Amino acid sequence: MDNPFAGASGERLARAPATALVIFGATGDLTLRKLIPALCNLAQDDYLPTPFVVVGASRREIPDEQYRQMILEGIREHSRRKIEDKIWQEFSENVFYHQVRFDNQNDYHLLKERLDNICRQKGGNLNFLYYLATSPSYFGLISENLHQAGLVESTKHGLRRTSVIVEKPFGHDLDSAKRLNLELKSSFEEKQIFRIDHYLGKETVQNILVFRFANGIFEPLWNYRYIDHIQISVAENVGIGRRGEYFDKTGIVRDIAQNHILQVLSLLCIEPPVSFTADSVRDEKVKVLKSIRRFTTPQQIETCTIRGQYIKGYINNQAVRGYTEEDGVAKNSTTETFAALRLEIDNWRWAGVPIYIRTGKRLPKRITEISVLFKRPPDILFKNLSYRGVDQNVLAIQIQPREGISLKICSKPPGPRLRAEPVVMEFNYGHSFGVPSPEAYERLLLDAMKGDATLFTRDDEIEEAWDILDPVLHHWETKDSPPLYTYEAGTWGPKEAANLLKSSGRRWRRL
Ligand SMILES: NC(=O)c1ccc[n+]([C@@H]2O[C@H](COP(=O)([O-])OP(=O)(O)OC[C@H]3O[C@@H](n4cnc5c(N)ncnc54)[C@H](OP(=O)(O)O)[C@@H]3O)[C@@H](O)[C@H]2O)c1
Structure with missing residues (x-):
């Protein structure tokens, strides 16, 4: 298993194995706003596996070329940076669209034929990673239909790794979450299920x-x-x-x-x-x-x-x-x-x-x-001095929009009097590492392709x-x-x- 923090110090990430990412809900907001821009950014950083294909799957019938245009607009609007033309060309050649009505079993058999064809074209046994960018009410149905169509393989005897990523919300309460877990686990093994929480x-x-x-x-x-x-x-x-x-x-x-x-x-x-x-x-x-x-x-x-x-x-x-x-x-x-x-x-x-x-x-x-607030030191030495207060030390971990860590400590301000005033020591991601942080979905999609579930629930x-x-x-x-x-x-x-x-x-x- 790869170290989940590999790459943090600039070392080369181990490349994920050849993958076909099949996105159910391919025309939806999540796909166009988050998933596809994240994939393009991974392409730009040369992190994607080879070969790598995306197959969009949802209700409407759309030719491949039209789907490529649709996602290009999403990328232009939502990507965190401009994608180079050459990268887009290479990426888009590997994007396909296939109509799948979630409740139509035959569509899944046709999807299987399409995926088999793509694998043949790409000359190998690509892993299949299904992303359910759909309402959770479809999780059970899509998993079951994938299973029926022979698109889910066991982790022990399968020829390829098949796994599924599901989006939040995961349940409305404990009972519904348990039901969802059961529905997913009737088609996939727990180690094939990647429940996404983009905060991670x-x-x-x-x-x-x-x-x-x-x-x-x-x-x-x-x-x-x-x-x-x-x-x-x-x-x-x-x-x-x-x-x-x-x-x-x-x-x-x-x-x-x-x-x-x-x-x-x-x-x-x-x-x-x-x-x-x-x-x-x-x-x-x-x-x-x-x-x-x-x-x-x-x-x-x-x-x-x-x-x-x-x-x-x-x-x-x-x-x-x-x-x-x-x-x-x-x-x-x-x-x-x-x-x-x-x-x-x-x-x-x-x-x-x-x-x-x-x-x-x-x-x-x-x-x-x-914010982690530490206990105050004993007040004995400072209680008779005029000071603004021996404040609690506070360690603040800033997740967004600022990204960094600060530590509030008490310090003596310059001057003849002995006083204590709070000052803040700061670490800021942008300043310290000099590169913008990637979007959460970039890291999570890559980890799922590699089969690393550390950051999934x-x-x-x-x-x-x-x-x-x-x-x-x-x-x-x-x-x-x-x-x-x-x-x-x-x-x-x-x-x-x-x-x-x-x-x-x-x-x-x-x-
Ligand atoms: N949007 C976000 O930023 C975000 C963030 C976190 C979690 N989520 C969760 O992710 C899920 C998807 O959200 P979304 O905002 O992307 O939804 P959305 O914009 O409504 O997209 C839904 C997608 O599902 C497809 N679809 C719906 N019913 C179908 C059916 N019976 N057969 C085939 N395709 C069908 C739609 O296809 P057509 O276009 O062809 O109808 C569309 O591609 C939701 O559960 C949401 O809570 C979304």
């Missing part, structure tokens, strides 16, 4: 493991003795855009907390894995998720969670609508657009360290940050994450549920969110 493809998220385990100075402090608490904030200033109908059935906890935040949290808090192989890392992540204290009583949910919904307000001095005025949203909707929770990990390392998470739409800015991780949040979501739906607070668009959520921390003398970090 971000450089800054991958760096959490390197930061923790490649630096001797932090690991001894990484526990309840030195850490006072942790805050994880995922803030967006945008509203729900054109996703009103989807979001209104989903809410921010399902959309962001259940997957991205719990994934980031589990990486941040894991024990050192035996190695950086997929299962070693994921075994440790599951242990963290299992150790997160479950919400077992309504009272616990009421004291440890806050939910809110935005009303009209201002973002960047522009007036914006309230949530229930958005397109596709029910006028009496009680869907949360903001949530804050206090979690605890009941294990030896983290006993008594609260982890506060908050996420919301229409907050003042787009920012994702993990395993079935048990998904189910544990739902198990943590299901009781909260269910309680919020009952008539005894705690109030849904409102907040003006452009503010940091309902003012009640401060209460989660206030009783212990803590407050949300100003971001």
